[in-house]
Amino acid sequence: MNQPAFPRADGHIIADDGDQLHFCSTCAFSQACLSEGMDKRALNDLHVLVEHVGPLHAGDHVFREGDRFEAIAAVRAGTVKTYVIDPDGREHVLGFHLPGEVIGLSAIDGEHYPCNAVALDTVMLCRFSFPKMAVLAAKLPGLQKHLFRLLSRDIGRAALLAGDWSADRRMAAFLIAFSQRLAARGFSPNRFQLTMARTDIANYLRLAPETVSRVLRRFQQDGFLVVDRREVELVGREHLEELAGPVLRQ
């Protein structure tokens, strides 16, 4: 078992929780800060608060739309869904955030969070106070660059699905992107659980829930993947990559 199937975490994924002086091994910012010569003590000296939050349980909110924007958070374990509710009361899923990814970036622009963030399973977070972080970023070009990179990745991901793609391509792109993001964190790229409900996937991909199942069932018949409850195994990955290519521009 060298690569655990998400969300099953093993030692090498949540190995080091860090302490007063050391960053967590999963920290989304440690590299950027360290490369600027800022260790955790230096951050503390600048009163940039870094705190661990959690565990949150399925259904617990990290923040709600309109809450005062004070911090961005990096996911250490679990999955966080961001969404908004439109004036008709309909939910729109904005994205899913996996370990090593940052939520709250879309609030950088204003005083309040523009969306809701909810835990889909057991979630651990690391909160960074903002705007202290912004002040710091202004001083540290490396950190700023890192923030911009995270920000553009967030925007880019949302834009991917805006094209006029078929249900098959959307679904394949979703799976391949999900797999790539997990692989970047050391999880198995070809075996993982879809921690979000079918309706969430459907909403995010702008498909009907029945269509999500129908496409997956067909992928399964065609030998691209095997679905067992929430677990997905990509057994014919190259077919999915081919379908996903134009959507992901890969």
Next chain:
Amino acid sequence: MTHASVIDPELLRRYDTPGPRYTSYPTAPQFSSAFGETQLREAAVNSNGDPIPRRLSIYVHVPFCLSPCFYCGCNRIITRDTSRSESYLARLYREIDLTAALFDRDREVIQLHFGGGTPNFLTPAQLREVVDCLRRQFHFSESDGRDISIELDPRFISPADIAELAAIGFNRASLGVQDFDPAVQEAVNRIQSVEQTLAVIDACRSNGFRSVNVDLIYGLPKQNPAGFAKTLDTVIEARPDRIAVYSYAHLPELFKAQRQIEASDLPSPEAKLALLQLAIQKLSDAGYEYIGMDHFALPDDDLAQAQARGGLHRNFMGYTTHSDSDLIGLGVSAISHIGDSFSQNPRDLPSWQIAIDEGRLPVFRGMHLSEDDQLRADLIQQLMCQGEVPIAALERRYDIRFNDYFADSIERLKPLESDGLVRIEPGRITVTSQGRLLLRNIAMCFDRYLENPAATIAPRFSRAI
């Protein structure tokens, strides 16, 4: 598993201890009243959230019987007042409304089963009403594999009724026979002629039923090899697709009806064993394959075919080919298996009625399966259905090292290995032909809830043989 072989009587006697039948793991005594309506709703929502939600199986319990069979350990109500079904059905329809709302409409129903009690306490017209109600509320699969099955008491159904059932969509029937020996029938208060039984089997066939099952019981009062041999010959000649041979468990302190049975009329353990040997011998000679536990099937039957494919499963309705489905239990005492949960309706009629009249889902106990429960359930399922423990698959699926995780179980299996019931090889544990009749003893080695030996002594489980 195909053939059941010669059994060593001494061995069988030694393993004739009380134990669960593993129609579920964990077994019903583990269910808790902390699991209620809220938890059931949550389980249903979660099950809808799977990327490809499971299909649905529905079980409908009809608790009424016209006359008491003394051997019975089922949840049933004896009455001659057929008007009682009207008020029962009114509640059942409410329960169907409440329950159907929990499940996404695109989840197909692949199996519907009526059990009891005596489902044919209901008239064909009433059964049609129930099926129609379910068809309105659920999406029934149109595929060939979709089954609508019913347990029938041949004493109270006519060939014309069977034709009506077929028209409704019923395609499998299970007939209670037990024993044709008149002395036995009298001792258990169930007088049923060969003629009426065969007439029902014929009617099922001529109306295109996909399979007919016959239930027999060994260990009944006044039962003897000569009489049971005749019963077996008669049944085999009718060639039902499946035959179940159940062991009679005499637990009069648990089941009131059984207090009518004279303990002195019961066959001795040796005689009981001889009856089982006889059944195995005759059924094997007649070409029936041994599926596991108490079940035999003809080689071309779906169960035997599914076992050969590795697609056989076991649930509260016994062995089934419908593996990947959530089970919805409706009616008094019915058990549901939704996602990672088990839940059960109240076992007494008044509690069930009150819950429904108050607009509540009538669940009174249940449990959420932990990952350990799921792993052991999966293992026991494979053991009961395929006769082996798929070690590599379990290690992968549950991210465990089998020999570490199950070190205690393997230790408990050692004596069974010495007795020739299982073979333990690197990467493989298989049930031997001797072991096939003692599946529950083998499964018990993996049951975490039996680790306290005191629990095994409790009389709530019947004996293995």
